[in-house]
Amino acid sequence: MGERSEIGDRYETLRRRIKEELENEQNGVPTIRITMSTCARAAGAEETRKAIEDAIAAFGLSAKIIPVGCLGHCYAEPLIILDYPTTGLPPICYHSVNAGKARLIIQSYLQESDPAFEYIMGAMEENDLIPPVTTFPRFGLEERIVMTHCGRINPWDIREYIANDGYSALAAALTDLPERIIDEVEKSGLRGRGGAGFPTGRKWRLGRAQESNRKVVICNADEGDPGAYMDRTIIESNPHQLLEGIAICAYAVGADTAIIYIRAEYPLAVKTIEQAIREAKAYGFLGERILGSDFSLDVKIFQGSGAFVCGEETALIQSIEGRRGMPQHRPPYPVERGLWGYPTIVNNVKTFSYVPSIINKGAEWFQSIGTERSPGTAIFSIVGNVKHPGLVEVAMGTTLRTLIFDICGGIANKKTFKAVQIGGPSGGCLSEVFLDTPIDFDSLTQVGAMMGSGGMVVMDEDSCMVDVARYFLDFTQKESCGKCTFCRIGTKHLLDILDRITRGKGQEEDLKILEDLSRDIKQGSLCGLGKTAPNPVITSIRYFFDEYVAHVRDKRCPALKCRSLIAYYIDLERCARGCEACVGSCPVEAIFTTKGRKKAIDQSLCVKCGECMVACPKEYDAVLRVSPPELAPIIERPPMR
Amino acid sequence: MEVSGQHIGHGIREEEEQAISEKLPEILGEFSRERSSLLPILQRIQEAFKFLSPGAIKAVAEYLGLSGSEVYGVATFYNQFRFHPPGRHEIKICMGTACHVKGGDVILENFERRLGIKEGETTPDREYSIERVACVGCCALAPVAVVDDKVIGYMQPSKVEGLFLQFEIQRKIREGQIKTEAS
Numbered sequence: 001m002g003e004r005s006e007i008g009d010r011y012e013t014l015r016r017r018i019k020e021e022l023e024n025e026q027n028g029v030p031t032i033r034i035t036m037s038t039c040a041r042a043a044g045a046e047e048t049r050k051a052i053e054d055a056i057a058a059f060g061l062s063a064k065i066i067p068v069g070c071l072g073h074c075y076a077e078p079l080i081i082l083d084y085p086t087t088g089l090p091p092i093c094y095h096s097v098n099a100g101k102a103r104l105i106i107q108s109y110l111q112e113s114d115p116a117f118e119y120i121m122g123a124m125e126e127n128d129l130i131p132p133v134t135t136f137p138r139f140g141l142e143e144r145i146v147m148t149h150c151g152r153i154n155p156w157d158i159r160e161y162i163a164n165d166g167y168s169a170l171a172a173a174l175t176d177l178p179e180r181i182i183d184e185v186e187k188s189g190l191r192g193r194g195g196a197g198f199p200t201g202r203k204w205r206l207g208r209a210q211e212s213n214r215k216v217v218i219c220n221a222d223e224g225d226p227g228a229y230m231d232r233t234i235i236e237s238n239p240h241q242l243l244e245g246i247a248i249c250a251y252a253v254g255a256d257t258a259i260i261y262i263r264a265e266y267p268l269a270v271k272t273i274e275q276a277i278r279e280a281k282a283y284g285f286l287g288e289r290i291l292g293s294d295f296s297l298d299v300k301i302f303q304g305s306g307a308f309v310c311g312e313e314t315a316l317i318q319s320i321e322g323r324r325g326m327p328q329h330r331p332p333y334p335v336e337r338g339l340w341g342y343p344t345i346v347n348n349v350k351t352f353s354y355v356p357s358i359i360n361k362g363a364e365w366f367q368s369i370g371t372e373r374s375p376g377t378a379i380f381s382i383v384g385n386v387k388h389p390g391l392v393e394v395a396m397g398t399t400l401r402t403l404i405f406d407i408c409g410g411i412a413n414k415k416t417f418k419a420v421q422i423g424g425p426s427g428g429c430l431s432e433v434f435l436d437t438p439i440d441f442d443s444l445t446q447v448g449a450m451m452g453s454g455g456m457v458v459m460d461e462d463s464c465m466v467d468v469a470r471y472f473l474d475f476t477q478k479e480s481c482g483k484c485t486f487c488r489i490g491t492k493h494l495l496d497i498l499d500r501i502t503r504g505k506g507q508e509e510d511l512k513i514l515e516d517l518s519r520d521i522k523q524g525s526l527c528g529l530g531k532t533a534p535n536p537v538i539t540s541i542r543y544f545f546d547e548y549v550a551h552v553r554d555k556r557c558p559a560l561k562c563r564s565l566i567a568y569y570i571d572l573e574r575c576a577r578g579c580e581a582c583v584g585s586c587p588v589e590a591i592f593t594t595k596g597r598k599k600a601i602d603q604s605l606c607v608k609c610g611e612c613m614v615a616c617p618k619e620y621d622a623v624l625r626v627s628p629p630e631l632a633p634i635i636e637r638p639p640m641r
Numbered sequence: 642m643e644v645s646g647q648h649i650g651h652g653i654r655e656e657e658e659q660a661i662s663e664k665l666p667e668i669l670g671e672f673s674r675e676r677s678s679l680l681p682i683l684q685r686i687q688e689a690f691k692f693l694s695p696g697a698i699k700a701v702a703e704y705l706g707l708s709g710s711e712v713y714g715v716a717t718f719y720n721q722f723r724f725h726p727p728g729r730h731e732i733k734i735c736m737g738t739a740c741h742v743k744g745g746d747v748i749l750e751n752f753e754r755r756l757g758i759k760e761g762e763t764t765p766d767r768e769y770s771i772e773r774v775a776c777v778g779c780c781a782l783a784p785v786a787v788v789d790d791k792v793i794g795y796m797q798p799s800k801v802e803g804l805f806l807q808f809e810i811q812r813k814i815r816e817g818q819i820k821t822e823a824s
């Protein structure tokens with residue numbers, strides 16, 4: 001028993017010391033937390049940070065700048081959270097802080113003690129003066145487990161994680177029997193968040209049961225769905241929570257090596273996790289004899305090289321072994337014979353990230369959230385045509401309507417909702433009818449979609465469902481590894497047919513072929529890529545049949561998206577005489593001046609890029625689209641002088 | 642897998658291959674001679690030289706005791722690897738789902754038209770190259786482009802012009818056509 005309580009004591013002492021250390025460092029000085037994740041940087045966070053630094057220097061203030069990850073409110077990046085304790089006000093969150101705004105906020109609040117109300121998003125705590133962010137539907141409706149600390153703590157400083165009880169679950173786990181940890185995870189009902197929803201506890205128990213002198217844990221951070229980015233965000237925002245989950249898993253199954261397989265397209269996430277591993281080692285949470293116990297764990301990083309299929313666990317293993325990432329027959333499952341022939345436990349980033357909370361708060365607490373068969377929360381990246389795109393964590397069983405309309409503010413630009421694509425290339429397109437379906441693993445599978453990665457792309461009336469199906473087939477066709485004939489050739493066929501339809505060359509029997517071929521591909525493919533590749537086609541035909549019919553029968557694209565089926569023209573009634581706004585925007589000089597000194601489009605030159613439509617001043621709104629293209633009025637181009 | 646139609650080694654100058662081969666032994670020395678090192682080695686070489694030259698592939702094969710075609714077969718499987726040198730300015734356009742819905746193809750075409758090359762190509766003066774990528778993880782800011790490793794959100798045709806203006810000024814400064822105060 002001596003060693004056990006020693007681990008707990010050691011952790012407690014460390015945590016107390018760190019808390020004191022951080023309090024001393026803060027010491028009444030204002031802190032400015034600024035989001036520095038990839039999305040924040042893309043929105044200009046680096047310029048904002050520079051402006052803050054300059055303003056602090058210029059006004060001769062003392063304040064501490066702390067980089068944080070992503071709060072999930074990507075539409076409002078860059079965000080800053082300003083804590084100025086001596087004012088008596090709670091920490092305040094400001095949104096869309098560009099360099100200019102940053103300067104004003106710093107001057108106003110830190111110099112003149114006026115918190116610049118006009119730029120405030122909300123207070124981070126309840127108070128009497130400033131409305132707290134929790135009154136926003138977004139903050140109020142979310143239920144956060146994995147993302148609790150995302151965007152609030154510094155991912156580059158392990159001490160902030162520890163000060164929030166980070167690594168306490170690992171310390172507790174190390175004083176317990178591995179079997180008991182597996183019991184707890186199994187009892188919690190946690191299902192893998194990589195897509196298929198396999199019970200995590202069962203996988204770990206199988207891993208534990210393997211007789212082998214070596215076992216490996218792999219964290220799947222390949223995140224191949226083009227439209228999902230929560231794994232990136234979680235790594236960039238709270239890498240230690242992930243490392244803690246991985247370490248607990250390794251201890252439970254008896255592994256001494258862990259590999260994090262991460263996409264090379266995520267350079268910042270790679271850097272963040274590398275630094276986190278170094279820090280965790282330095283503090284004794286990874287490496288040799290963790291927290292003084294007998295358990296050691298070596299954590300390595302392996303960068304994926306941009307192949308979607310490598311997200312599939314057996315292909316991923318092939319790729320680490322230095323081969324082409326071709327999925328393998330299962331059984332044997334990786335948990336029996338995986339990397340280099342050793343038993344290998346593969347889990348997704350989110351799956352591991354839930355584990356510390358489950359150990360700390362117990363299986364029953366986790367069970368009490370979500371639905372019976374899908375306990376816990378789900379993390380979605382909701383993007384596309386919504387007002388407030390970003391990352392959302394809600395209890396499983398939340399409806400699409402709540403997610404899209406209440407949390408993400410509904411459809412942008414006064415358009416109407418048409419469809420939501422869930423689960424990326426393996427998922428499906430759902431129509432309005434499903435807005436009130438509570439979503440969890442099983443309900444989505446039932447309607448032909450899939451939880452998949454948790455990527456959700458919301459589409460408005462301007463999106464064409466045939467085009468979306470074509471887009472996904474183009475993706476899977478390129479990403480098919482080529483091993484299974486049906487997947488390799490079948491997806492190519494599907495793509496050819498969809499291409500044909502979007503170009504107005506489709507026949508009615510094509511619709512039947514699409515459906516038959518889809519079924520064959522599902523049956524004739526080895527891995528999930530082929531098995532699910534037809535989903536976007538099947539669901540879009542099922543729920544948007546009229547649109548397919550319009551394309552093949554009338555050669556018309558109702559959404560005015562498919563370029564071969566539309567034409568742009570200028571409404572002479574609306575066009576303002578003498579206005580030249582569109583002329584310069586046209587990349588191919590297709591716009592000419594009519595006899596009446598208005599503008600018209602030369603259809604023989606037009607490439608249908610749509611830039612004139614953007615350029616035309618809002619008050620005229622004279623550029624229009626029609627389908628089929630023959631409907632566009634023909635206006636003679638006057639001979640060149 | 643789509644293999645780029647580019648002829649292997651297309652447009653690589655002899656001096657370049659020479660310079661690469663001089664630095665290779667040091668890079669290879671960082672890795673153990675086992676098959677699992679293959680992808681990390683290729684990534685490291687691409688990081689150093691921006692592409693995999695025929696000479697580099699051969700050297701990796703020799704180092705790991707594999708055949709050249711085996712190494713080449715693995716390398717072409719992965720979208721990350723390039724076999725010809727990119728431009729000084731690397732332009733990557735996101736073609737992920739969110740960017741597709743928000744008109745990423747229009748942005749791509751804009752770059753293509755502006756530079757007179759197609760995606761996967763480099764301008765003859767090697768100043769620019771265009772590639773398409775599948776999601777860089779900034780979907781909320783779609784459409785997205787990555788220019789010289791900087792992610793740019795909310796891309797618009799007008800931003801394309803702004804970028805080139807900036808690059809052309811930089812180039813003129815570099816070539817001494819514009820004098821800066823420092824020089």
Ligand SMILES: Cc1cc2nc3c(=O)[nH]c(=O)nc-3n(C[C@H](O)[C@H](O)[C@H](O)COP(=O)(O)O)c2cc1C
Nearest residue numbers: 192193194220223224311312313347348351528529
């Ligand atoms: C084509 C394909 C792509 C996949 N991509 C991913 C991925 O990007 N990330 C992931 O965690 N799992 C992915 N998976 C699922 C993995 O094979 C595996 O089931 C998962 O990593 C197990 O972790 P979990 O039990 O925590 O979900 C993919 C599967 C297939 C068939």
Ligand code: FES
Nearest residue numbers: 735737740779780
């Ligand atoms: S789809 Fe373009 S960044 Fe994700």
